Amino acid sequence: MERETIIEVKDIVKSYKKRKSKEIVHAVKGVSFNVYKGEILGLLGPNGAGKTTTIKTICGLLKQNEGSVYINGQNVQDNRLKALRHISAVLEGNRNLYWRHTVQENMEYFAGNRGRGRKDAQEDIGKLLTQFRLLDKKNELVSSLSRGMQQKLAIAVAMLADSEVILLDEPTLGLDVETGYEVRELLKDIVRDQEKTIIISTHDMPVVQDLCERTVIINEGKVIADEKVSRLIDLFETRAYSIKLGEPLSELQQQAVKHTFPIYQIHDDQLDVTLEQEDDIYELMDILKKEKTRIEKIDRTTVDFEQVFMELVREEEPRHAASTSN
Ligand SMILES: Nc1ncnc2c1ncn2[C@@H]1O[C@H](COP(=O)(O)OP(=O)(O)OP(=O)(O)O)[C@@H](O)[C@H]1O
Numbered sequence: 001m002e003r004e005t006i007i008e009v010k011d012i013v014k015s016y017k018k019r020k021s022k023e024i025v026h027a028v029k030g031v032s033f034n035v036y037k038g039e040i041l042g043l044l045g046p047n048g049a050g051k052t053t054t055i056k057t058i059c060g061l062l063k064q065n066e067g068s069v070y071i072n073g074q075n076v077q078d079n080r081l082k083a084l085r086h087i088s089a090v091l092e093g094n095r096n097l098y099w100r101h102t103v104q105e106n107m108e109y110f111a112g113n114r115g116r117g118r119k120d121a122q123e124d125i126g127k128l129l130t131q132f133r134l135l136d137k138k139n140e141l142v143s144s145l146s147r148g149m150q151q152k153l154a155i156a157v158a159m160l161a162d163s164e165v166i167l168l169d170e171p172t173l174g175l176d177v178e179t180g181y182e183v184r185e186l187l188k189d190i191v192r193d194q195e196k197t198i199i200i201s202t203h204d205m206p207v208v209q210d211l212c213e214r215t216v217i218i219n220e221g222k223v224i225a226d227e228k229v230s231r232l233i234d235l236f237e238t239r240a241y242s243i244k245l246g247e248p249l250s251e252l253q254q255q256a257v258k259h260t261f262p263i264y265q266i267h268d269d270q271l272d273v274t275l276e277q278e279d280d281i282y283e284l285m286d287i288l289k290k291e292k293t294r295i296e297k298i299d300r301t302t303v304d305f306e307q308v309f310m311e312l313v314r315e316e317e318p319r320h321a322a323s324t325s326n
Pocket of ligand 1 (some may be wrong): 016018046047048050051052
């Protein structure tokens with residue numbers, strides 16, 4: 001079934017001029033992708049890849065040099081109000097909030113900001129504060145909350161607007177493991193219970209693996225992958241091998257492995273390697289055959305999304321120039 005597109009990012013280019021040196025930074029170099037109604041999309045990339053620039057362009061906070069963004073068919077630059085009324089964004093989490101006001105006051109203020117009457121919003125505020133486990137904090141100042149609670153409040157505020165699309169920039173950044181988990185579970189509930197479209201930019205791989213159906217990976221201002229998360233994991237699983245050898249590899253063989261495969265680990269007679277292409281298995285066999293190394297067992301290794309991500313980014317670097325691990 002053809003899925004309905006809600007956001008269309010088309011060939012966006014954005015450059016900055018550095019204030020002091022006047023040097024031009026090409027932050028986004030022609031990024032295109034679609035977001036479908038009701039999906040949760042992970043926007044990933046290493047530091048400085050262009051994720052925040054892309055998100056800020058989508059929600060109209062930045063004006064791109066080239067290209068267009070459409071939300072429900074409305075061009076964000078030409079039809080700003082119409083396009084942006086479908087969107088809520090949580091950028092830099094807790095900075096969106098009023099720190100000298102209480103939790104409840106923040107909720108009421110933002111409800112009012114979205115044109116909701118105080119009375120009308122009360123029920124939703126109560127529900128959201130309960131869901132986000134913030135009800136007992138409702139009369140506390142935002143400045144006195146922990147970073148995790150502030151982050152949860154920022155997301156609750158975005159939920160209050162009841163927009164079709166929610167953009168979350170690094171929702172679990174800087175949170176401890178427990179609060180990170182809690183935020184992840186909350187987001188899961190939101191996705192399960194409501195027909196929201198969510199874009200999450202993150203470095204948190206469990207967030208992607210747990211929550212996102214699809215991921216768009218950006219590296220150096222360009223999209224390097226746009227694929228279902230499950231498919232990417234399958235794809236890499238077929239290329240990751242764990243090999244038990246009859247004897248440890250010689251120094252020469254270790255050098256050859258290091259030279260040929262960007263991701264490998266050698267421990268005594270155990271070799272774990274991820275091939276760049278399935279055919280590379282023949283190259284590996286040649287290295288082993290040259291010194292008549294026996295293979296006792298070959299298994300496919302299970303991969304997690306973190307490995308997939310690292311490998312995709314590494315593949316973009318010139319072959320064999322990537323750093324290796326052993
Ligand atoms: N206002 C600005 N002035 C100059 N350069 C900028 C500005 N904002 C971003 N950049 C540069 O543009 C590039 C992309 O930045 P961006 O913040 O979009 O990356 P990111 O993928 O969100 O990174 P991170 O994960 O570190 O937040 C970086 O090289 C960054 O230094």
